[in-house]
Amino acid sequence: xxxxxxxxxxxxxxxxxxxxxxxxxxxxxxxxxxxxxxxxxxxxxxxxxxxxxxxxxxxxxxxxxxxxxxxxxxxxxxxxxxxxxxxxxxxxxxxxxxxxxxxxxxxxxxxxxxxxxxxxxxxxxxxxxxxxxxxxxxxxxxxxxxxxxxxxxxxxxxxxxxxxxxxxxxxxxxxxxxxxxxxxxxxxxxxxxxxxxxxxxxxxxxxxxxxxxxxxxxxxxxxxxxxxxxxxxxxxxx
Amino acid sequence: xxxxxxxxxxxxxxxxxxxxxxxxxxxxxxxxxxxxxxxxxxxxxxxxxxxxxxxxxxxxxxxxxxxxxxxxxxxxxxxxxxxxxxxxxxxxxxxxxxxxxxxxxxxxxxxxxxxxxxxxxxxxxxxxxxxxxxxxxxxxxxxxxxxxxxxxxxxxxxxxxxxxxxxxxxxxxxxxxxxxxxxxxxxxxxxxxxxxxxxxxxxxxxxxxxxxxxxxxxxxxxxxxxxxxxxxxxxxxx
DNA sequence: TAGTGGTCTAGACCACGCC
DNA sequence: GCGTGGTCTAGACCACTAC
Numbered sequence: 001x002x003x004x005x006x007x008x009x010x011x012x013x014x015x016x017x018x019x020x021x022x023x024x025x026x027x028x029x030x031x032x033x034x035x036x037x038x039x040x041x042x043x044x045x046x047x048x049x050x051x052x053x054x055x056x057x058x059x060x061x062x063x064x065x066x067x068x069x070x071x072x073x074x075x076x077x078x079x080x081x082x083x084x085x086x087x088x089x090x091x092x093x094x095x096x097x098x099x100x101x102x103x104x105x106x107x108x109x110x111x112x113x114x115x116x117x118x119x120x121x122x123x124x125x126x127x128x129x130x131x132x133x134x135x136x137x138x139x140x141x142x143x144x145x146x147x148x149x150x151x152x153x154x155x156x157x158x159x160x161x162x163x164x165x166x167x168x169x170x171x172x173x174x175x176x177x178x179x180x181x182x183x184x185x186x187x188x189x190x191x192x193x194x195x196x197x198x199x200x201x202x203x204x205x206x207x208x209x210x211x212x213x214x215x216x217x218x219x220x221x222x223x224x225x226x227x228x229x230x231x232x233x234x235x236x237x238x
Numbered sequence: 239x240x241x242x243x244x245x246x247x248x249x250x251x252x253x254x255x256x257x258x259x260x261x262x263x264x265x266x267x268x269x270x271x272x273x274x275x276x277x278x279x280x281x282x283x284x285x286x287x288x289x290x291x292x293x294x295x296x297x298x299x300x301x302x303x304x305x306x307x308x309x310x311x312x313x314x315x316x317x318x319x320x321x322x323x324x325x326x327x328x329x330x331x332x333x334x335x336x337x338x339x340x341x342x343x344x345x346x347x348x349x350x351x352x353x354x355x356x357x358x359x360x361x362x363x364x365x366x367x368x369x370x371x372x373x374x375x376x377x378x379x380x381x382x383x384x385x386x387x388x389x390x391x392x393x394x395x396x397x398x399x400x401x402x403x404x405x406x407x408x409x410x411x412x413x414x415x416x417x418x419x420x421x422x423x424x425x426x427x428x429x430x431x432x433x434x435x436x437x438x439x440x441x442x443x444x445x446x447x448x449x450x451x452x453x454x455x456x457x458x459x460x461x462x463x464x465x466x467x468x469x470x471x472x473x474x475x476x
Numbered sequence: 477t478a479g480t481g482g483t484c485t486a487g488a489c490c491a492c493g494c495c
Numbered sequence: 496g497c498g499t500g501g502t503c504t505a506g507a508c509c510a511c512t513a514c
Contacts, residue, residue, distance in 0.1 A: 002483065023450070028499060039485045041279075044500085053474070057410060057450050060500045061492035065450050069413060171473045172295060175307060178416065178467040180439060199437065199462060201418060212261070212295050212303050224437060229416040231469075235409045236291065240502065266480060277504045282481085298481045299512035 003038050007046035010036075015055055015066055022068030026056060054232040069232065097155050098190065099125040102144055109141060113206065113217050120144035124155055125190070133192040135226040139219040146215045170210040177204045178229065193223060201227040241276050245284035253293055253304055260306030264294060292470040307470065335393050336428060337363040340382055347379060351444065351455050358382035362393055363428070371430040373464040377457040384453045408448040415442045416467065431461060439465040 014020050027035065032043045047064055050056045056064045103123045110117045121141050128136035140159065142150065147167070154162040163169040181202045183193060191200075200221050207216040252258050265273065270281040285302055288294045294302045341361045348355045359379050366374035378397065380388065385405070392400040401407040419440045421431060429438075438459050445454040 004483080030498080040487095042484060045483090047500090054411070057446075057448065058500065059448060059493085061494075061498080063493095063499060067450065173292070173470065173472045176469045176471060178465075178469075180418065180437075180462040180465055196436070198434070199418075208295075210295065210297060212305065224418040227416075227418055229467075231414045231416075232411065233414060234411045242502080268479080278506090280503060283502085285481095296481065297512085298510065299479080301480060301512095 003036070004042050004045035004049070007032070007036050007038070007043065008049045011046065011050060012053075012055060015050075020066050022066050024066050025062070026064040026066065028063055052234070094129040095156055096127045096129065097124070097152055098127055099123060100150065100152055100155055109217070113141070113143075113214050115143055115214075122147060122150050124150070124159070126155065127190060130226070133223075134190065135192065135223040137187065137191050137221040139221070141217045143213070143215045146209070146213065169215070172208055172210045172212075174205050174207045178202070179204075180224075187221065191221070191223065197224060199224060203229075241274070242280050242283035242287070245270070245274050245276070245281065246287045249284065249288060250291075250293060253288075258304050260304050262304050263300070264302040264304065266301055290472070332367040333394055334365045334367065335362070335390055336365055337361060338388065338390055338393055347455070351379070351381075351452050353381055353452075360385060360388050362388070362397070364393065365428060368464070371461075372428065373430065373461040375425065375429050375459040377459070379455045381451070381453045384447075384451065407453070410446055410448045410450075412443050412445045416440070417442075418462075425459065429459070429461065435462060437462060441467075 011020075011026065020026055026032075026047075029040055029043050029047070032046075033040055036043065047056065047058065050064070051058055054067060054069055056066055058064050101123055102120050104118045105113075105115045105121050107117055109115065109121065115121060121144050124138075124140040124142065126138045126140075127134045128138060130136075142159075146169070147163070150159075151162075154166070160171065164171060179202055180199050183198055183200055187193065187200060193200075201224060203218075203220040203222070205216075205218045205220070206214055207218070208214050249258075249264065258264055264270075264285075267278055267281050267285070270284075271278055274281065285294065285296065288302070289296055292305060292307055294304055296302050339361055340358050342356045343351075343353045343359050345355055347353065347359065353359060359382050362376075362378040362380065364376045364378075365372045366376060368374075380397075384407070385401070388397075389400075392404070398409065402409060417440055418437050421436055421438055425431065425438060431438075439462060441456075441458040441460070443454075443456045443458070444452055445456070446452050
């Protein structure tokens with residue numbers, strides 16, 4: 001474990017434990033240098049991680065102010081997977097694999113992912129049930145030249161877990177798009193929509209590895225009333 | 239201007255000009271040190287900015303790979319304001335100020351923003367018209383102890399511009415939430431909704447200054463068919 | 477083995493806030 | 496004036512990639 005990561009985790013845990021409550025100041029960089037016995041740049045790296053994660057706001061001449069953001073809000077999509085969401089929010093839920101098989105890449109899927117037409121891909125469809133109702137439908141397409149095996153029992157839990165821990169893949173970044181789309185017959189069959197539901201929220205994600213290969217395309221389809229996306233964003237100036 | 243910002247801007251411009259096309263490598267850190275005559279940490283700061291902005295992916299032992307992301311996609315909400323969106327996407331559009339006045343902070347607004355009940359706030363409602371139709375309605379609430387004057391002709395263009403350039407406020411970060419909400423009579427009156435529209439997309443944002451004061455709460459309400467949110471996200475490991 | 481990026485150090489000077 | 500964070504330097508060692 002790197003030094004700056006250890007310092008980050010230690011400070012994060014202290015913030016979450018209210019040892020450094022909101023609106024208070026963290027110890028100064030000079031104090032942290034002494035506390036952890038490291039150089040200033042190492043302390044600053046840890047503080048920048050805290051800043052990027054939305055824990056603190058740094059102010060020249062003053063110090064690092066602890067922020068007061070709802071840490072119970074979570075993006076329901078994107079790189080934070082359904083399983084993480086469920087673990088953190090303790091929402092009783094259930095996943096059913098509807099379809100899991102290899103397909104040949106269609107021209108349309110090629111358009112989106114860049115994978116060669118007719119090459120192999122996994123198609124995975126899962127129903128996400130909360131309080132007994134299917135309110136999320138996840139459709140995943142995976143590059144079969146990267147993901148050779150896809151055991152159903154792993155798909156039932158979290159495929160990200162499987163990719164990172166079992167296959168050793170390094171997931172690096174993703175592009176996401178959120179739109180509202182009309183309901184079609186397939187969705188009515190696979191989801192517990194109410195008669196008045198004419199639309200669903202669709203979160204489309206392209207997920208990339210460290211070597212910039214795109215290995216996954218996902219459509220996560222949410223019932224309108226169950227959709228919520230929250231985000232923390234910093235002003236990018238320059 | 240800081241050295242690392244200059245290097246960032248120079249490399250960004252070269253990437254956008256296709257001097258470093260997608261999938262190619264940037265010059266190595268050692269080469270950039272010589273090119274710009276700076277130390278390695280300064281080069282690395284510039285490269286990290288490019289990474290965070292989604293321009294490159296760095297790989298140990300290999301180099302900085304230029305990514306190929308659609309730079310024409312924009313978050314339609316949040317810290318990127320409507321005016322920036324419009325400038326960049328060249329969508330012919332028009333803004334009409336419906337309401338601009340000072341109000342007393344209600345208990346409900348206090349709940350959201352933390353501003354003292356009965357203190358003064360600006361209420362600003364604007365219609366955003368695209369292709370002749372009001373498809374976005376922006377409701378802004380501003381702390382009047384921070385924003386003392388709010389000229390209507392500035393509100394018509396971009397209030398962020400006014401805050402940053404005229405008032406010298408430093409906008410630091412924001413919390414955003416996206417949900418889908420039922421339509422009510424007020425929205426039917428103020429927006430060009432179609433008869434079948436039963437819902438709208440609401441983007442709620444709390445915007446904060448460098449000193450962690452919350453100075454703005456915004457509800458940006460979008461017609462379903464005109465809403466699109468895109469994002470670039472890095473996997474946060476640790 | 478040579479070259480790449482990742483981490484870490486010890487020091488310098490500057491800009492800002494607060495008293 | 497003192498302490499704070501912001502920028503920058505010169506150098507070290509390590510881990511990874513490619514050949």
